[in-house]
Amino acid sequence: MVDLSGHCPGAFLQEDLFPSTGGFIGGRYCEPYLYKTNNISCCLPCPLADWRYADNIAQRVEVASWISVAILPLCIFILISYAVLSPKWTNRHYLSICFTLGICCMEASTIAFIIPLGAQPNQCHNQITPNDMYSDLSCAFSGSLLLFGGWMVVIWSFIRTIAFHLQVCWEVVLGPKFMWSAFVAGFGIPAIGLAVMLKLTGVSFRFGQICHINIDKGLDDYWAPIMAFAAAALVLQVTTMAYCMHIYLRSLFDKSASTTEHSSGLPSYTASVRTVSARHAWRRMQRVLQLQWRGVALVLIILGNVIFFAVVFIKLDNEVSPTSSNIENASLWLGCLALGGTKAECKGSVRGMGPNEATLLAVVYLLSLVGFWNFALFARPSMFAGWLDLLRRGFARRHEFISAEADDRYIDSKGFEMLTTNNARSPAPYNMRSPSPSRMGGRTSVTSPSPTFDRNVHFGREARYTRPSMSFSGPRPPSSSQNAQDWDPSSTFARGYAR
Incomplete structure (x- = not known):
């Protein structure tokens, strides 16, 4: 058996004894070592996280994977509810649907956490080289979903913040143009960003069975754009909320006459829309907040998490990259390992080697x-009521009310008589004559010579007119001086009696 340590001290392995191809060569943690008169490269064994953190770090990261397995059905439930139930139960909107899709990808990305559990990939290509997206298919798939989900969540948070700002501060009604622009930006920017990242940087196993973006150019093509969009969305969200607080405080001291009256909340005729009082503006804004507070809360949670993730990973990349300052900071730890010390013995001398274990686990969880x-804020109680209603009435199509003229199934030939019929199957329109004034007595009756209604089937008795106590009008019989034969329909704008 070949001794892969070569001339390297302690736990280090000599890089010359390993092939220069396969896996992620840039992920090796190697440092020059002077052996006699020659400089050789000595590397820490893969994976590096096992030397930096506790022995059970992999198992603790795997707990987060199983948490995602349990939460994934909740996201699927939201999406299925949006697709199956009517909007009256879900209040679905394309911003909520696309936002949920991005979150389903971002759950590290929910699927990216689950794929390693089923595939059980090997983190290392050999003893000193980690696997990347070219040497491991599951790494490529899970890492791509993670990056694409991060892009989608940030971009749709930014779009949702813009929509909320336009509705609250500028009273803009969002139409089809904004919707299609949101679709283009919400899916186009993440797709372009993912293609650029995979081409210039790539993903590899960094710690645990999760593939993350590599260090080289990762700050330029991923973290910097993500942070720019997240910071812009956060500033715009805070500005909108500050405007809401400003309008609310103004409404407390608004003593205008138009707001003290019991009105419908609309500006009076003497005031224009631009001079609407602060209390009226707060009422309108309050309605918008009641409809969108869930989205606002979720956007703030997501943006806070994204900024925290970015800060931790940027710090990790800066402190793990093999620069002269980082080597100087980790010299005590590396010297302890070179002298043959174990991981437990050298743990106390770790300095400047990325975030501590608690911070790293906080990011993963x-x-x-x-x-x-997403489920806690977007799963409305009405969704469950909608599913109960759907299960009770089944998935059969519910027939809505339509007039008898629109469907022959609703024609009851026994209930009334037609004036004329074209044939036995196709009844003519219901040209029913109204009774003339001469036939109207002291009370109103629904009876008429033709067509006639079957009173036994439909009414059972005549419909009598009951005069209200405070009414000063009612049907009156024709006077004795007026003869029914002298009645002229044209003088009353009524239709003639004869057909």
Whole structure:
């Protein structure tokens, strides 16, 4: 058996004894070592996280994966509810649907956490080289979903914040143009960003069985754009909420006459829409907040998590990259390992080697709980009522009310008589004559010579007119001086008696 340590001290392995192709070569953690008169490259064994963190770090990261497995059905339930139930139960909107799709991808990405559990990929290509998207298919798939989900969540948070700002601050009604622009930006920017990242940077196993973006150019093509959109969305959201607070405080001190009256909340005729009082503006804004507070809360949670993730990973990349300053900071730890010390013995001398274990686990757990917040805020109680209603009446198509003229199934030939019929199957329109004034007595009756209604089937008795106590009008019989034969229909704008 070949000794892969070569001339390297302690736990280090000599890089020359390994092939220079296969896996992610840039992921090796190697440092030059002077052996006699020659410089050789010595590397820490893969995976690096096992040397930096505790022995059970992999199992603790796997717990987050199983949390995502439990939360994934909740996200699927939201999407299926949007697709199956009517909007009166779900209040679905394309912003909520696309936002939920992005969260389902981002749950590290919900599927990206689950894929490693089923595939059980090997993190290392060899003893010093981690696997990347070219050497492991599950790494490529899970890492791509993670990056695409991160892009989608941030972009749709930004779009939703813009929509909320336009509705609240500028009273803009969002139409089809905004919708199609949102679709283009919400799916186009993440797709372009993913293609650029995979081409220039790529993904590999960094810690645990999760593939993340590599260090080289990762700040330029992923973290910097993500942080720019997230910061812009957060600033716009805070500005909108500050405007809401400003209008609310103004409404408390608004003493205008138009707001003290019991009105419908609309501006009076003497005031224009631009001079509407602060209290009226707050009432309109309050209605918008009641409809969108769930989306606002979820956007704030997502943006807070994304900024926290970005800060932690940027710090990890900066402190793990093999620069002279990082090597100097980790010299005590590396020297302890070179002298033959174990991981437990050298743990106390770790300095400047990325975030501590608690911070790293906090990132992983928060990332897996994104879907839970989506379910907690978007799963309305009416959704469950809609599913109960759907299960009770079944999935059969419910017939809505239509007039008898529109469907022959609703024609009851026994209930009334037609004046004329074209044939036995096709009844003519219901040209029914009204009784003339001469036939109207002291009370109103629904009876007429033709057509006649079957009183036994439909009414059972004559419909009598009951005069209200405070009414000063009612049907009166014709006077004795007026003869029914002298009645002229044209003088009353009524239709003639004869057909």
